[in-house]
Amino acid sequence: MIELDCLGQKCPLPVIALAKRIRDVEVGETVTVLADDPAAANDIPAWCRMKKQEYLGSPRPHAFAVRRLS
Amino acid sequence: MDAASAVPLHPVAAEALTAALADGWADPARLYSAGRQAQQLRDATHAAFAEALGVRVDEVSLWPSGTAAAQAAVLGGLAGRARRGDTLVHSAIEHSAVLHAAAKGKSAEVGVDQLGRLDLDAWDRAVSAPGVALASLITASHEVGTVQPVAAAAGYCAEAGVPLYVDAAQSVGRVPVPPGWSLLSASAHKWGGPPGVGVLVVRKGVRWISPYPQDDLYRPGVPGALDLPAAVAAAASLRAVLGEAQAEAVRLSALVDRIRERVAATVPDVEVVGDPVERLPHLVTFSCLYVDGEALLHALDRQGFAVSSGSSCTASTLRPSHVLEAMGVLSHGNVRVSLHRGTTATEVDRFLSVLPGIVAGIRAEAGL
Structure with a gap:
């Protein structure tokens, strides 16, 4: 599991970071993105849907957990 | 547009x-x-x-x-x-x-x-x-x-x-x-x-x-x-x-169908949003993954295309469009194209021909 600190970054930067770094975890493992841009709460789940990854929800404010499925 | x-x-x-x-x-x-x-x-x-x-x-x-x-x-x-x-x-x-x-x-x-x-x-x-x-x-x-x-x-x-x-x-x-x-x-x-x-x-x-x-x-x-x-x-x-509305709706709706089809076919990682059938004749919206909406707007403007965006970076509030949020669809890299009686098929085709290159260029700059 890795955590990406994208606090202070504007969208689409947190989503770009997620797309680049998800390859660094094994299938089935999770990546947590820390992002406070207001678009992240919408765009990270949307990315998961488009790229067939699993959105696990927001465990705490400004944190978004994603499980690699492929 | x-x-x-x-x-x-x-x-x-x-x-x-x-x-x-x-x-x-x-x-x-x-x-x-x-x-x-x-x-x-x-x-x-x-x-x-x-x-x-x-x-x-x-x-x-x-x-x-x-x-x-x-x-x-x-x-x-x-x-x-x-x-x-x-x-x-x-x-x-x-x-x-x-x-x-x-x-x-x-x-x-x-x-x-x-x-x-x-x-x-x-x-x-x-x-x-x-x-x-x-x-x-x-x-x-x-x-x-x-x-x-x-x-x-x-x-x-x-x-x-x-x-x-x-x-x-x-x-x-x-x-x-x-x-x-x-x-x-x-x-x-x-x-x-x-x-x-x-x-x-x-x-x-x-x-x-x-x-x-x-x-x-x-x-x-x-x-x-x-x-x-x-x-x-x-x-x-x-x-x-109103006198020309029916004929215009048919003409513009065909152009929108063309945009919906060509954008999805020629731009990778794109989401064309909204109902494909129960829709206005003149309006289409899509979102390009990993693309900064403001950069996309400016690049299209340099090519002579005036479009709108629901991405947060283009809004005075710096929040993504409440409509895209309510739908749960991608909000960044968003472009709204809406056509009128002066819009020609030639212009739409030129838009469709430059768009994939512009999107690819912005993605390349982001290291993708």
């Missing part, structure tokens, strides 16, 4: 505006001949709007903008029903003008699905709840083009005895608005009239109380002087636009 914001002035509007500037400058309330001439022109303008919209003349009022008309509809509709309730039910995808009016008091929001279609079951429950004064539904989304089930929503409102206000800014002059509503607003610069003219229709029997201080005139309504020349031009252009 941003007709949903404003359309270039229709030639009929330009002609009518010039003529009305000469004949309609006077105060219609005055008793000398120039005043009477202005009064006649004003009455003829109201009559032309009534005929174009299929309503009675005394149901029409003209406002300084579509936003002013929309807010008067909401606030006046709520005031008229104050004894029955205090809550406004509205869809999650209303125009911000309506949402800001809603924020003045109590409101209940009804969601949409991923295509941007109103959740009718939730709407039924919301309008049937006690204390509802008014319901507000946009006839078709100004951001994604999805046409809303106005007739069905109006049916639930009628069962509950709640008047329905429809924001028809994107529909009037392009597609028919289904019946069943109590209040309707529209905006002239969306159909080729001049900016600064909003239309409000309040059907007979609907209680509407002006939310604004009144003047000395005999009938409650819009305070202050009407921009009569602009109103004359708006009415003349609406009549002209």
